[in-house]
Amino acid sequence: MTPAPVPPVPVPAPDSVPVSVPHNGPLVTEDDIAAVTEALRSGWLATGPRTAALEAAFAERFHPLHASAVSSGTAGLTLALRGAGLGDNGATVAVPTYGCSALLDAVLVAGCTPLVVDVTERTLGIDPGRLDPAHPIDAVIAVHTHGHPADLDALRPKTALLVEDCCQSLGGRDERGRPLGAIGDASVFSFYATKVIAAGEGGMLLQRDPAARDHVRGYQDPGAREVYAPRFNHRLSDPAAALALSQFRRLDEIAAHRRAVAARYTAALPPHVAPPPGLAPGQVPYRYCLRAAGRAQQQRWIGHLRAAGIAADPLIPARHLLHRQLGLEPREYPVAERVVDSTVSVPLFAALTEEQADRVAEALTGLPD
Known part of the structure; x- marks a missing residue:
């Protein structure tokens, strides 16, 4: 039996809350x-x-x-x-x-x-x-x-x-x-x-x-x-x-900054929120993606972060999964189908400042159940 769709939780419109921390941004020196x-x-x-x-x-x-x-x-x-x-x-x-x-x-x-x-x-x-x-x-x-x-x-x-x-x-x-x-x-x-x-x-x-x-x-x-x-x-x-x-030429510096920000976020997570799966020493975190329990919690987290002026993003909607792009049967791709309704990506990029990282970390501490 196909489960009933979870009704979306209201999320602030992108232009209704000033964004103080964008989701991405290039570092040009x-x-x-x-x-x-x-x-x-x-x-x-x-x-x-x-x-x-x-x-x-x-x-x-x-x-x-x-x-x-x-x-x-x-x-x-x-x-x-x-x-x-x-x-x-x-x-x-x-x-x-x-x-x-x-x-x-x-x-x-x-x-x-x-x-x-x-x-x-x-x-x-x-x-x-x-x-x-x-x-x-x-x-x-x-x-x-x-x-x-x-x-x-x-x-x-x-x-x-x-x-x-x-x-x-x-x-x-x-x-x-x-x-x-x-x-x-x-x-x-x-x-x-x-x-x-x-x-x-x-x-x-x-x-x-x-x-x-x-x-x-x-x-x-x-x-x-x-x-x-x-x-x-x-x-x-x-x-x-x-x-x-x-x-x-400054790749190692960029990588170290990304690792430090990811560690800062992980340290700020409340007990009921697990760090992104897959993070390990030696990696360069490109995205910092939390996994919610499902779409309802995903939308609550995104709403919480956006209300704090932080551009959180679910990244890939279900319709953009490659099997859907080719018209293939979604039931054959259960992991990807679940992930799109649970991913919450928070800002992590080379130009992210210490002040911005602190704002994100502060908001992460208050992520709701």
Whole structure:
């Protein structure tokens, strides 16, 4: 029997209460501004030396993987599949249903077939137990959701190509101390405005196979094509690369700030509220997501925080789950269906000030039952 829907609890309208703490915000420093200004004054507006320097910085941190700067995380995922020879052949690519629709976009644009899979309760990453070993999978895109590492060791034997989606986990490590992004066959990072480092747009693709990296070069440099084939422009401009590189150089500082804020929030939680599942040492918390007991409590918590001027967010509505986007049966994805009615994300971002973090922590202490 399908349970009766829980009537929504009134939540203050977004414009009815002044917001003193936004849910997100980029941190742009004077060093960032100087780096972009220098790029603009240099005359290099297209891909150039700063893009190459950004690739070199990623390649050094994630040695021995090969780095290619791209126009977005979506472009990176698409090229990760094409670089491995999976383009335009209908290859099966498993993706978690709790995630951005860019996952579907990347798989379909690459000419592959998405296999949408439910997620684990703890990390919201793809559930390896739901991959049937009797049905071959050409690739898995393992998203480190909210910065929590996906179970890569369990996924590894189930696929020929393991792609790490690190768009929310740059700078983090798994429980074995391995850098996220250096474990799979390829990994992708995003520099979108709300990511760990923010250049507005852009991203980075890392690949273990040098031949795969050479194949991707054909999508970045039209002159590198031996034989003509249609290509999208996936290049990153030098001014955007300059901003990303400036922020990448202080990645450890950004990561430490995120960890400190997450610890501050956890310490402030009342006894009846559990900290976000999946948080562990070495991670870089991208979102600080509490789990309510259900929709009614979720709405009470969001209302409480918004009344305090804090932009709390449920993140993904049920209609945006990837299985729903494809018209698949919701009952086959029970974990994701529950999570969308329980998630409460509170502000956690690089530009969050001490005063703002204190305001959030104070509001968290009063979360209702």
